[in-house]
Amino acid sequence: MEPIKKFFDIIVVGSGTGGATAARFAAKKGLEVCLLDSKEKDKVGDKICGDAVGTEVFEFLKINAPRGKELSCHIKGAKLYSPNLKKCIDLFDPKQAGYIVNRLEFGQRLLNEALDAGVKQFLDKTMALDLLYKQDTVSGVIVKLKNGEKTELKSKILIDASGFYSPLRKKINSELIEKTISREDTILCFREIVKFSPQNLQVQDPEYISIILDQEKAPGGYIWYFPKNESSVNIGIGTFPEYKSEIKEYYKKNVFNQFILTSNYDIISSGGGLVPVRRPLWSCTANGILIIGDAACQVNPLHGGGIDPSMRAGLFAAKTAINAIENGDLTINSLWDYNHKVMTSFGAEFAALDLLRMTLQVMTNAELNFGLEKDLLSGEEILEISSTGGLNLSLLNMVNKAIKGIAQPNLLLDLNYLRIRMKEISKLYRNFPKNIHEFEEWKNKVTQVYDKIRKMLINTKKVN
Numbered sequence: 001m002e003p004i005k006k007f008f009d010i011i012v013v014g015s016g017t018g019g020a021t022a023a024r025f026a027a028k029k030g031l032e033v034c035l036l037d038s039k040e041k042d043k044v045g046d047k048i049c050g051d052a053v054g055t056e057v058f059e060f061l062k063i064n065a066p067r068g069k070e071l072s073c074h075i076k077g078a079k080l081y082s083p084n085l086k087k088c089i090d091l092f093d094p095k096q097a098g099y100i101v102n103r104l105e106f107g108q109r110l111l112n113e114a115l116d117a118g119v120k121q122f123l124d125k126t127m128a129l130d131l132l133y134k135q136d137t138v139s140g141v142i143v144k145l146k147n148g149e150k151t152e153l154k155s156k157i158l159i160d161a162s163g164f165y166s167p168l169r170k171k172i173n174s175e176l177i178e179k180t181i182s183r184e185d186t187i188l189c190f191r192e193i194v195k196f197s198p199q200n201l202q203v204q205d206p207e208y209i210s211i212i213l214d215q216e217k218a219p220g221g222y223i224w225y226f227p228k229n230e231s232s233v234n235i236g237i238g239t240f241p242e243y244k245s246e247i248k249e250y251y252k253k254n255v256f257n258q259f260i261l262t263s264n265y266d267i268i269s270s271g272g273g274l275v276p277v278r279r280p281l282w283s284c285t286a287n288g289i290l291i292i293g294d295a296a297c298q299v300n301p302l303h304g305g306g307i308d309p310s311m312r313a314g315l316f317a318a319k320t321a322i323n324a325i326e327n328g329d330l331t332i333n334s335l336w337d338y339n340h341k342v343m344t345s346f347g348a349e350f351a352a353l354d355l356l357r358m359t360l361q362v363m364t365n366a367e368l369n370f371g372l373e374k375d376l377l378s379g380e381e382i383l384e385i386s387s388t389g390g391l392n393l394s395l396l397n398m399v400n401k402a403i404k405g406i407a408q409p410n411l412l413l414d415l416n417y418l419r420i421r422m423k424e425i426s427k428l429y430r431n432f433p434k435n436i437h438e439f440e441e442w443k444n445k446v447t448q449v450y451d452k453i454r455k456m457l458i459n460t461k462k463v464n
Contacts, residue, residue, distance in 0.1 A: 004121060004123065004145070004151070005032075005034065005120060005121050006151065006152065006153055006154060007032075007153075007154045007155075008032045008033060008034040008120065008121070008153065008154070008155045008156075009026070009031040009032045009033065009155065009156050009157070009321075009325055010022075010023075010026045010031055010032070010033045010034070010155055010156065010157050010158075010159060010318075010321055010325075011033075011034045011035075011036070011140065011141055011153055011155040011157075011158050011159070012026075012033065012034070012035045012036070012159045012161060013036055013128045013141060013158065013159065013160050013161060013162045013168060014036075014037060014160070014161035014162040014163060014293070014295070015035050015036070015037040015039075015044050015107075015111050015114070015122070015161075016037075016044070016045070016047065016107065016161060016163070016293065016310065017106075017107065017110060017293070017306075017307050017310045017311050017314070018161040018292040018293035018298075018310030018311060018313055018314040018317075019035065019037075019159065019161030019162075019292070019293070019314065020035070020044075020107070020110040020111050020113075020114045020314070021061065021110065021114075021310070021311045021314030021315060021318070022159050022161060022290075022292060022313075022314035022315070022317045022318045022321075023035040023114040023117075023119050023159075023314075023318075024110070024113055024114035024117045024119075024314075024318075025117075025314070025315055025318035025319070026318040026321060026322060027114065027117040027118035027119045027120075028117045028118065029318075029322050030118070031321075031322065031325065032120045033118070033119045033120055033121075034119075034120060034121045034122075034123070034153060034155070035114060035115075035119050035121070035122050035123075036122070036123040036124070036126040036128070036143065036153075037122075037123075037124055037125075037126065038125065038126065038127050038128075038162075039124060039125070040124050040125055041111075041122070041124040042108070043104075044107050044108060044111050044124070045103055045104045045105070045106060045107010045108050045110070045111065046103060046104045046107065047103055047107070048189070048191060048271040048272060048273060049103065049304075049305075049306065049307070050191075050209065050224060050226050050234060050236075050303070050304065050305060051072065051100050051101050051102075051103050051226065051228070051234055051307075052075060052098070052099070052100055052101075052209050052226060052305055052307070053066070053098055053099055053101060053305075053307040053308055053311075054097055054098035054099075054308055055097060055098040055099070056098070056308075057307075057308045057311050057312060060312065060315075061311060061312075061315055063113070065098075065099065066099045066101045066106055068105075069102060069105045070101055070102055070105040070106045070109055071099055071100075071101060071102070072099075072100040072101060072102050072227075072228045072229050073099070073100045073206065073207075073227055073228060073229050074098070074099060074100075074207065075097060075098060075099065075100055075207055075208060075209055075227070076097050076207045076208060077090060077091055077097050077208055077209075078090075078091040078208060078209045078210070078211060078303070079091070079205060079208045079209070079210045079211070080211050080213070080372075081210060081211065081212040081213065082213065082368055082369045082372040082373060083212070083213060083214040083215065083216070083217075083365040083368050083369055084365075084369050085212070086369070086373060087369070087372040087373040089372060100209075100226060100227060100228055100234070101307075123143070123145065123146075124146065125145075125146030126143050126144065126145050126146060127143060127144040127167075128141050128142075128143055128162060128167055128168055129141075129142045129143060129144055129150070129167065130142040130167075130168075130171055131158070131168055131171045131172065131173075131289070132152060132154065133173065136173065136287055137287040137288040137330055137331065138155075138158050138172070138286070138287060138288030138289040139154060139155065139156075139288060140152055140153050140154040140155045140158065141153050141155070141158060141168070155288075156288075156324075156325050156330055157288060157289070157290065157321040157324060157325060157330060157335075158288060158289045158290075159289070159290045159291075159292060159317050159318075159321065160289060160290070160291045160292070160295050160296075161291075161292045161293050161295060161310070161314070162295055163293065163294045163295055164181075164273075164274060164275065164276055164294040164295065164297075166291075166294075166295035168289075168295075169291065169295055172286050172289060173286070173287075174283070174286035174287070174332075176282055176283035176286060176332075176439075177281060177282075177283060177286055177291075178281050178282060181276055181278070181297065183241045183242075185276060185277060185278035185297075186241055186274045186275060186276055186277065186278075187220065187221040187238040187239060187240065187241070187274070187275055187277050187304070188221075188238065188239055188240070188241045188244055188247055188272065188273070188274055188275075189221075189236055189237065189238040189272050189273065189274075189275050189304065190236055190237055190247045190248060190250075190251045190270075190271070190272030191224075191234060191235060191236025191237075191251075191270070191271070191272060192234075192235060192236065192251075192256070192267050192268075192269065192270040193228065193232060193233070193234050193267070193268040193269045193270075194232060194233055194235060194256075194260055194265055194266070194267060194268070195231055195232040195265060195266045195267075195268050196231060196232070196260065196262055196264060196265040196266070197231065197262075197264050198230050198231045200262040200264045201260070201261060201262040201264075201265075203227045203229075203230060203231070203232075203233055204225065204227075204259070205225075205227070206227045206230065207227070208227075209224065209225075209226045209227075209303075210224065210225040210226070211223070211224050211302075211303055212224070212225070213360060213368050213372075214254075214365065214368075215363070215364060215365050215368070216365055217237075217250070217253075217254035217255075218237050218238065218239045218250070218254065219239050219240050220239055220240035220361045221237065221238035221239040221240065221361075222237075222238055222303070223235075223236075223237050223238075223254065223255050223258075224236055224237075224238070224303070225255075225259055232268065233259070235255055235256065235259055235260075236251065236255065236272070237250055237251045237254060237255050238275065238277075238304060241274060247272060275294075275299065275304045275306075276294060276297040276299050277299065277300075277301040277302075277304055277354075277357055278297055278299075278301055278350075278354050278357075279297070279301070279347065279350050279351040279354045280296055280297050280298050280342060280343070280347050280350060281296050281297055282443060283332075283339055283439070284296040284298070284313075284338060284339055284342055285320075285332055285335040285336065285338050285339055286332055286335075287330065287331050287332050287335075288330050288331075289335075290317040290320065290321060290335060290338050292310060292313035292314055292316075292317050293306060293309070293310035293313060293314075294306055294310070296313065296342075298310060298313050298342065298346070298347075298350070299350075300349075300350060300353060301350055301353045301354040301356075301357040302353045302356065302357055308346075309346045309350075312345065312346060313342060316338050316341040316342060317338055320335055320337050320338035320341070321335075323337070332436060333435070333436060336434075336435060336436050337434075339432065340432055340433075340434055343429050343432035344429065344430055344431075344432050347429050347432070348425075348426045348429030348430050348432075349426070351425045351426065351428075351429050351446070352422040352423075352425055352426040352429075355418060355421055355422050355425060355449070355450075355453050356418065356422060358453055358454075358457070359414070359415075359418050359453065359457065362457055363411075367411050370411065371411055371415060410460060414456060414460055417456055418453070418456075421449055421452055421453055424449055425446060425449045425450075428442065428445055428446055428449070429446075
């Protein structure tokens with residue numbers, strides 16, 4: 001093994017979509033970047049996920065969209081189904097419309113483009129073990145190289161893109177960073193890529209990702225059905241973590257047997273794990289460190305999609321790190337702009353969707369069927385509230401909803417209250433403080449909104 005460099009401007013731990021993006025844009029500016037990953041180089045990108053990503057992020061980053069072997073198929077949007085499958089809400093969001101990617105090929109492309117951009121050193125099969133500190137500021141990382149040797153790598157800024165099971169988040173010396181994530185804010189997922197003959201089975205809705213809410217078949221979560229191409233699909237289930245010992249049986253009975261109505265098929269891959277479904281961490285930065293992607297819970301709470309936000313966060317992190325290094329200030333005060341960019345963009349959307357997720361998780365199938373069939377909360381409203389922070393219902397619309405909800409007036413009241421709180425929390429995130437000194441006051445206001453939703457659910461006897 002050749003001698004390795006040990007001093008860098010930036011070290012990026014994890015070379016997934018977020019880490020590779022951060023390394024790429026930092027190296028492009030001429031900084032010395034070290035990128036490392038626990039996987040072998042040719043396995044980078046291979047991950048259990050839904051594989052969907054929208055067109056908008058590639059325009060935002062000004063990089064090439066998926067093509068060739070990376071591209072499995074194009075999608076127009078998402079469909080959200082009621083438990084009885086009689087009602088479908090169409091979600092035509094630019095962040096949803098786009099592509100289903102071959103995760104490995106896509107990941108390999110992003111990695112290679114990061115290396116081509118000038119990354120000084122890439123270390124595969126390398127485990128991050130602990131953080132290095134100097135004067136209360138992260139100054140590097142202790143790693144175990146693929147030859148088994150432990151060594152110290154020094155940096156001005158460290159970017160943690162090591163995933164939901166990040167070994168580094170718990171090591172950060174800051175009260176602002178949530179070290180552990182509540183199991184209530186996660187779902188356990190299991191999925192398979194299934195290939196079959198088009199002559200024996202047709203892909204359903206081949207231009208849409210489909211999500212089915214069903215509290216009996218997928219308690220606390222959902223069933224998904226994502227097309228890959230004309231002859232294969234990514235299908236899976238997400239549910240409460242306590243169903244861990246039964247997840248494969250749940251999947252086989254409630255997903256596989258429901259959609260794969262042929263005996264002529266091949267399982268291309270299978271697997272699962274915990275996924276965060278909540279707002280981003282209170283703070284995604286501390287002295288000398290930035291956290292991106294799943295490690296920072298930057299995942300859509302409604303369907304668990306994380307490719308788009310991780311790549312956006314990668315760019316935000318790179319720009320913030322570049323400015324901090326140029327200014328010679330590596331403290332959280334200098335890095336706070338990263339928090340501001342995250343929270344005022346997709347963070348605001350995810351906070352609003354988090355409240356929706358909490359409410360949907362405790363609704364019964366009867367309530368879900370009724371509420372979705374009567375359009376008490378439409379797809380347009382969900383997208384408008386989460387993306388803009390506002391919703392202007394006309395008097396006629398409000399009267400129509402009231403009439404539709406007469407059979408279940410409490411449900412109508414709950415959903416109307418939810419709308420108000422989603423709008424409130426989105427506005428708070430859009431006005432995230434530009435400096436750390438105003439953070440605690442802001443956090444208290446956000447916490448109050450969450451408390452209001454929990455109180456609503458308790459009052460309607462939906463939670464203990």
